[in-house]
Amino acid sequence: MGAEQIHDIGRRRAWAIWSVALAVYVLAVFHRSSLGVAGILAAERFEITATSLAAFTVLQLVVYAGMQVPVGVLLDRFGSRTLLLFGLVLMTAGQLAFAFSTSFGAAVAARAVLGAGDAMIFVSVIRIVSVWFLVRQAPMVTQLTGLTGQLGAIAAAAPLTLLLDRLGWTRAFASVSSIGVVLLIAVVFLVKDSPYRRDEVVHIKLRALAQSVRTVWGNPGTRLGMWSHFTSQFSGTVFVLLWGFPFLVRGLGWSEGAASGLLMAMTAWAVASGLVLARLVARLPLYRSWIVIGVVLTMAAAWTAVLLWPGVAPAWLVVVMAFATASGGPASMVGFDLARTFTPVQAIGRANGLVNVGGFTASLLVMALIGVVLDLAQPGGMDAYALDDYRLAMAVQFPFWAFGIVQILRYRRRGLDHLRRVHPGAVEEMQAGRPFVHPGIGTEGV
Structure with missing residues (x-):
């Protein structure tokens, strides 16, 4: 980089800045997940x-x-820093509006505002990881970002359930929206964009915007990361955000307490499995996409067993399925690590944005299809859905897994060909267990 470095990379200041940004991401996941336990209500x-x-x-x-x-x-x-601030403002306003909504239209509009704020948070935190940490630290910190962020899902699974029971809808959601004000102050005073005197931001004119995005999208590494995220992330998101709780309570007959407990246990499992995946990714950089495929196949096998079990699946099998599904979260983080291999830091925001589209596009499609299938199978409403209705609806996940795996294999081949052609020696370097450092990224302390 041409700019003067004024702060150490990967040291105490980096961890402090990342911690504040991470707290914002935890809040974003909480807001995003809050409807998961409030769906029936x-x-x-x-x-x-x-x-x-x-x-x-x-x-x-x-x-x-x-x-x-x-x-x-x-x-x-x-x-x-700027995007974290704007994201916090939108999330706080959206959740507060949701608290006071009494009509379906107003509530939907409030969730849309919340989604707009949420969209700014995660990629902002990942950019902080890319800029403030050493390349050898980045895979572990990236996994820690995703896993610690899931503490928001834990808060949505149990404490929010308690708040809704004790305070009611309006007071519960209004109370949690106030956390955003505290974090807004913390970001203003503690977060810095870069360890360099002049941050490596890109001044893109509007007429060059489409071309810049096309250039990043044309990189096979960006698409490999996107399809890895698409294939591994959606099942856990769909389960935790909306349909897992009704499936467990109304479909399998679990108590609400047991269902909330399993959602919390899934997060704990995601933390443990994520630490293992982070070490595998760091040691086997050439085989990262195969690691993702392995996790996806495990998920698909576990869901197959639960959905085809005669009668209600035993609790132990449901737990295995839930833990396998939770492993998809850490696997999806590998998509950002893949994209970073192919992308200079000046374009990492665009690359991460494109990668992040994958999993959430799959999530919203699967989430909507499950609702449609349930209504077609049983028009009687939430109270009328039986286990067979949920079985049919949850099966819509399988075509998405199959298509995603095909795309991962396709762009893995294209990505390796790209590296051999554009960066000779990169594939051999990863084969030897060393991360390839893109020429656009500083190599201090690697």
Whole structure:
């Protein structure tokens, strides 16, 4: 980099900045996941069907996914700090509006605003990881980002359930929205975009925007990361955000307490499996996409066993399925590590935005399809759905897994060909267990 370095990379200041940004991401996951345990209550509050209930989260994810490319461009232009601030403002306003919504239309609009704010957070944190940490540290810190962020899902699974029970809908959601104000102050005073005197942001003119995105998208490494994220992330997102709780309670007959407990245990498993995956990714950089495929096949096998089990699947098998599904979260983080191999830091925001589109596009499609299948199978509403209805609906995941695996294999081959052609020696370097450092990224201390 041409700019003067004024702070150490990968040291105490880096960890402090990352911790503040990570706290914002935890809050974003909490807001995103809050409807997962409030879904049944929301259906009663707004008197809606399963398709309409799915529309809450689907619209939120449509906004989230649709904003990833422009957010990536803005991130490369303005840096992480600015986007974290704007994201916090939108999430706080959206959750507060959701708390006071009494009509379905107003509530959907509030979730859309929340999704717009959420869209700015994760890629901003990942850019901080790319800029503030050494290349050898990045895979582990990236996994820690995704896994620690899931603490927000834990908070949505149990404490929010308690708040809703004790305080009611409006006071519970209004209370949690106030956390954003505290984090807004922390970001203003503690977060810095770069360890360099002049941050490596890119001043992109509007007429060059389409070309810059096409250039990043044309890189096979970006697409490999995107399809890896697409294939591994959606099942856990769909399960935790919306349909896992009704499936466990209404489909399998679990108590609400047991269902909330399993959602929390899934997060704990994701942390443990993520640490293992991080070490594998760091030691086997050439085989990262195969690691993702292995996790996806495990998920598909576990779901097959649960859905085909005669009668209600035993609790131990459901737990195995849930843990396998939870492993998809850490596997999806490998997509960002793959994209970083092919992308200079000046374009990492756009690359990460495109990667992040994958999993959330799959999530919103699967989430909506499950709602549609449930309503077609049983028009009687949430209380009428039986186990066979949920079995049929949850099976829509399998075509997405199959298509995603095909695309991963396709772009793995193209990505390796690209590296051999453009960066001779890169494949051999990864084969030897060493991470390839893109020439656009500084190599201090690697």
